Amino acid sequence: MAARRAPTSGGPTVFTSQEARLAVEGGSPVRTGPWPTYDKGDVFISTEDEAAVTEAVRSRLYFRYDHRPYPDTCTGRFERRLSRYFGTAHALACSSGTTAIALGLLACGLEPGSPVACPAFTFAATPSAILLAGHRPVLVECDADLHLDLDDLKRVLSEGVKAVVVVHMRGFASDMPAICDLADEWGVPVIEDAVPALGARIGDRHLGTFGRFGAFSTQSDKSLNTGEGGFLLTDDEEAHARAVVYSGAYENRMNRHFEGEPPAVDDLAYPIFSFRMDEIRAALADALLDRLPRRLALHQRNYGHVAERLDGVDGIALRRPVASGAYLGEALVFRLEGATPEQCAWFARALCAEGVDARALGDRGDKNVRSFWNWRFLLGPDADAARAALPQTTRYVGEAIDIPLSANLGLDDCDDLVTAVRKVLSALA
Numbered sequence: 276m277a278a279r280r281a282p283t284s285g286g287p288t289v290f291t292s293q294e295a296r297l298a299v300e301g302g303s304p305v306r307t308g309p310w311p312t313y314d315k316g317d318v319f320i321s322t323e324d325e326a327a328v329t330e331a332v333r334s335r336l337y338f339r340y341d342h343r344p345y346p347d348t349c350t351g352r353f354e355r356r357l358s359r360y361f362g363t364a365h366a367l368a369c370s371s372g373t374t375a376i377a378l379g380l381l382a383c384g385l386e387p388g389s390p391v392a393c394p395a396f397t398f399a400a401t402p403s404a405i406l407l408a409g410h411r412p413v414l415v416e417c418d419a420d421l422h423l424d425l426d427d428l429k430r431v432l433s434e435g436v437k438a439v440v441v442v443h444m445r446g447f448a449s450d451m452p453a454i455c456d457l458a459d460e461w462g463v464p465v466i467e468d469a470v471p472a473l474g475a476r477i478g479d480r481h482l483g484t485f486g487r488f489g490a491f492s493t494q495s496d497k498s499l500n501t502g503e504g505g506f507l508l509t510d511d512e513e514a515h516a517r518a519v520v521y522s523g524a525y526e527n528r529m530n531r532h533f534e535g536e537p538p539a540v541d542d543l544a545y546p547i548f549s550f551r552m553d554e555i556r557a558a559l560a561d562a563l564l565d566r567l568p569r570r571l572a573l574h575q576r577n578y579g580h581v582a583e584r585l586d587g588v589d590g591i592a593l594r595r596p597v598a599s600g601a602y603l604g605e606a607l608v609f610r611l612e613g614a615t616p617e618q619c620a621w622f623a624r625a626l627c628a629e630g631v632d633a634r635a636l637g638d639r640g641d642k643n644v645r646s647f648w649n650w651r652f653l654l655g656p657d658a659d660a661a662r663a664a665l666p667q668t669t670r671y672v673g674e675a676i677d678i679p680l681s682a683n684l685g686l687d688d689c690d691d692l693v694t695a696v697r698k699v700l701s702a703l704a
């Protein structure tokens with residue numbers, strides 16, 4: 276038997292003893308259908324998108340730098356539309372979010388091996404991109420809402436970091452006005468890893484347009500889904516030209532990216548890394564842009580629906596946005612305040628058994644690459660020592676539960692999520 280629907284406000288849900296029995300302990304689950312996620316084929320795609328890809332395949336022109344003028348290529352069109360959509364002077368389509376971050380850092384022209392700050396709560400791709408660009412990641416603590424901790428950022432700036440990579444992790448905006456002010460004080464560039472937040476804003480300004488560069492991914496679970504891919508935004512013409520060359524624009528192909536006179540950047544002075552986007556992906560991404568506003572509205576609706584019903588529920592702390600609505604809504608992250616990592620791992624397992632995919636971000640038995648202590652490539656094999664060096668982030672990541680929120684969820688699915696969370700919480704209590 277399905278458990279009773281969640282109430283519409285923050286009051287307690289009353290479960291009968293049969294309903295209260297957790298699925299993980301042999302009771303009936305709240306739902307039996309699969310929770311939609313990208314790796315189960317959950318996509319936001321239309322017949323127009325499919326037609327755009329077919330047309331690109333039939334064109335037999337798959338390389339972005341072919342005989343056609345720039346505006347006639349899918350990649351060129353996509354870049355121009357990105358610039359208009361985000362209101363930036365330049366956009367560069369590339370092969371992934373990781374390469375977009377690395378291209379932004381490369382184009383900043385820092386000394387090789389420079390210390391570069393990034394939050395300790397992020398996907399392993401962020402420090403990896405810093406390494407890819409030839410620099411040294413310096414991890415910064417996160418606060419109780421899992422945002423970059425401004426006091427710890429001040430500390431690493433005073434210790435000489437040469438750039439800051441900010442991450443809008445799980446779609447929640449970092450405090451960009453405050454971070455940019457701090458970085459300006461120290462004269463260091465900011466690169467936004469806006470990979471998890473494509474389309475989210477602070478007020479009316481898009482994330483990815485606050486820093487010197489904004490880096491995005493079009494990998495499968497992002498707001499634009501081309502399987503793999505990414506793009507980089509900037510208003511800095513010369514830095515854009517360098518990023519274009521690094522991405523693989525050789526023999527004057529960089530010039531095609533500029534409508535007027537290109538900047539005086541010698542394309543033979545830089546290595547080329549073949550981080551280009553291809554025409555087939557660009558055709559799909561360009562078509563998907565038409566439906567991006569619809570997708571974003573659904574994310575906001577679903578997140579708002581769930582957050583309103585879980586806000587104030589005893590035992591959980593929903594992430595607070597830095598400004599009203601400053602999130603994408605593609606993931607629900609909350610902390611089980613005071614719970615141990617083992618309790619959180621149990622909680623996530625219990626939610627999964629109820630039919631809602633969930634993960635305890637700090638589960639010690641999970642090789643989750645959003646837990647910094649698992650970044651052995653950076654911090655070595657001693658996870659305890661890594662955690663001891665960043666106690667604040669260890670605590671808050673250790674209490675965090677993460678649930679993906681597809682744009683394809685209906686409000687009934689959202690109600691199932693609320694019911695499942697309340698059911699498992701009442702058992703935990």
Ligand SMILES: Cc1ncc(COP(=O)(O)O)c(C=O)c1O
Nearest residue numbers: 371372373398400401470492494
């Ligand atoms: C915060 C963050 N940065 C960077 C990346 C890397 O993006 P990509 O897989 O396109 O390289 C991801 C991937 O999900 C991410 O979550």
